[in-house]
Amino acid sequence: QGLKDQKHQKAPQIPSQFSPGERLAMKEALKGAIQIPTVSFSPENLNTAALAQFGEYIQTVFPTIFKTSFIQHEVIGEYSHLLTVRGSDPSLQPYMLMAHSDVVPAPDEGWEVPPFSGLERDGFIHGRGTVDNKNSLMAILQALELLLNRNYIPRRSFFIALGHDEEVSGHNGAQKISALLQARGVKLAFIVDEGDFIFDGFIPYLKKPFAILGVSEKGSINLRLQVNMSPGHSSAPPKETTIGVLAAAVSRLERTPMPNMFGRGPLKMTLQQLAHEFPFPANIILSNLWLFGPLVSRYMERNYITNALVRTTVALTMFNAGVKVNVIPPVAQAMVNFRIDPAQTVQEVLDLVKNIVADDRVQFHVLTAFDPLPISPSDSQALGYQLLRQTIQSIFPEVSTVVPGICIGNTDSRHYANLTAGIYRFNPLYVTPQSFHSIHGINEKISVQAYETQVKFLFEFIQNADADQEPAPHQHEL
Ligand SMILES: CCCCCCCCCCCCCCCCCC(=O)N[C@@H](Cc1ccccc1)C(=O)O
Numbered sequence: 001q002g003l004k005d006q007k008h009q010k011a012p013q014i015p016s017q018f019s020p021g022e023r024l025a026m027k028e029a030l031k032g033a034i035q036i037p038t039v040s041f042s043p044e045n046l047n048t049a050a051l052a053q054f055g056e057y058i059q060t061v062f063p064t065i066f067k068t069s070f071i072q073h074e075v076i077g078e079y080s081h082l083l084t085v086r087g088s089d090p091s092l093q094p095y096m097l098m099a100h101s102d103v104v105p106a107p108d109e110g111w112e113v114p115p116f117s118g119l120e121r122d123g124f125i126h127g128r129g130t131v132d133n134k135n136s137l138m139a140i141l142q143a144l145e146l147l148l149n150r151n152y153i154p155r156r157s158f159f160i161a162l163g164h165d166e167e168v169s170g171h172n173g174a175q176k177i178s179a180l181l182q183a184r185g186v187k188l189a190f191i192v193d194e195g196d197f198i199f200d201g202f203i204p205y206l207k208k209p210f211a212i213l214g215v216s217e218k219g220s221i222n223l224r225l226q227v228n229m230s231p232g233h234s235s236a237p238p239k240e241t242t243i244g245v246l247a248a249a250v251s252r253l254e255r256t257p258m259p260n261m262f263g264r265g266p267l268k269m270t271l272q273q274l275a276h277e278f279p280f281p282a283n284i285i286l287s288n289l290w291l292f293g294p295l296v297s298r299y300m301e302r303n304y305i306t307n308a309l310v311r312t313t314v315a316l317t318m319f320n321a322g323v324k325v326n327v328i329p330p331v332a333q334a335m336v337n338f339r340i341d342p343a344q345t346v347q348e349v350l351d352l353v354k355n356i357v358a359d360d361r362v363q364f365h366v367l368t369a370f371d372p373l374p375i376s377p378s379d380s381q382a383l384g385y386q387l388l389r390q391t392i393q394s395i396f397p398e399v400s401t402v403v404p405g406i407c408i409g410n411t412d413s414r415h416y417a418n419l420t421a422g423i424y425r426f427n428p429l430y431v432t433p434q435s436f437h438s439i440h441g442i443n444e445k446i447s448v449q450a451y452e453t454q455v456k457f458l459f460e461f462i463q464n465a466d467a468d469q470e471p472a473p474h475q476h477e478l
Pocket residue numbers: 166167168169194195196199202203220270305306407408409410411
């Protein structure tokens with residue numbers, strides 16, 4: 001029962017229909033955005049020239065937004081942008097739409113077309129950022145620009161927060177915007193950021209696509225493991241070296257999965273609300289997790305994407321050691337990235353890690369860490385959740401089920417947890433197992449049709465946020 005109860009029934013006043021000229025302009029605007037290589041390499045190394053150019057670019061392609069009297073534009077942390085769209089009814093609590101302009105690096109190798117070309121081929125716009133996350137950034141602004149061109153004035157105020165360093169922490173973008181809004185005493189009804197999607201083909205028995213609205217996201221630890229020993233001549237090596245000790249430690253970590261936490265977080269809710277979409281007997285199994293929980297949890301462990309939904313994951317991401325081929329290495333370092341299950345904490349995971357490594361020669365340095373995010377409401381009174389659900393029903397009528405779930409990646413929205421209890425991570429886009437691999441991978445691309453649909457989604461969503469609340473029919477009547 002993913003869809004239920006409350007609904008903002010008033011249909012959008014302005015139909016989401018765009019002229020051929022507008023459709024051409026919107027895809028060209030996205031291509032131009034992809035061509036600006038706003039790459040974040042590390043918190044200290046961003047392509048600041050490209051970020052500055054990107055700031056100019058959005059003001060050129062969306063002129064109406066930046067000259068509208070009820071919209072305030074501020075640049076925060078040099079390259080992030082905060083737009084405050086003042087609604088006509090100050091009694092309505094504002095909300096916030098989010099996206100980020102930076103992208104992960106994209107070496108040319110392996111791409112069908114150069115990653116910063118923004119080329120259109122076979123109905124797709126290709127390039128880094130087409131799914132993560134210039135599509136969202138441009139679609140939010142595009143939808144607002146089109147609404148303003150139709151003389152739209154919102155009732156409910158909203159913010160648009162566009163971070164520039166999401167891929168490397170969000171500390172100079174989202175975190176600073178959040179601090180500014182907090183200092184201004186802003187409290188938000190809800191936030192919508194990137195995160196989950198409309199999933200298609202992820203579960204073998206499930207033929208229909210379904211949407212997950214991310215009501216929480218996993219915590220994270222970046223841990224450096226280090227071993228130091230005296231260097232020396234490689235012709236008379238000691239029994240163990242820093243490399244051997246560290247390799248054994250990280251291998252133990254990789255081979256020892258963190259405990260399966262099935263049944264203790266939002267996943268149970270996800271599966272119960274999806275159950276009716278499955279054929280017999282999976283529908284009965286998922287509706288009776290009190291009995292079949294252990295069976296389902298073992299099944300989910302078998303695939304590495306669903307495994308990430310049932311436990312804290314451990315990824316060995318960097319390993320450095322050695323100075324010369326005939327020198328015993330004085331130091332070896334490894335970086336491990338943990339994504340913490342919503343039912344665990346940073347401290348619990350660190351305790352487990354120390355027990356698994358169980359070697360005093362290995363030092364631990366926590367570089368960054370945060371606990372899993374609180375679970376946002378998904379009940380009938382949860383405004384943000386219900387608005388997303390309603391807009392999905394309108395724009396994607398073939399998506400019969402919308403369910404709350406966890407986001408396994410991290411988003412800038414975590415920096416705003418002080419401003420609202422309602423954070424929803426959702427991209428109005430289809431992903432398949434294949435397209436999922438293009439996110440941070442190669443051949444990232446979006447179909448022109450999918451991008452237009454994303455603009456349509458936001459065009460309706462912004463209007464739906466203004467409408468009055470009325471009771472909605474039950475899901476199965478829809
Ligand atoms: C019932 C089964 C359903 C199947 C569900 C399949 C789940 C697939 C989930 C796909 C989610 C993809 C995540 C996208 C959003 C992540 C955005 C991102 O890349 N964030 C970075 C941010 C970061 C954080 C910390 C340091 C640097 C960067 C990340 O690494 O998480």
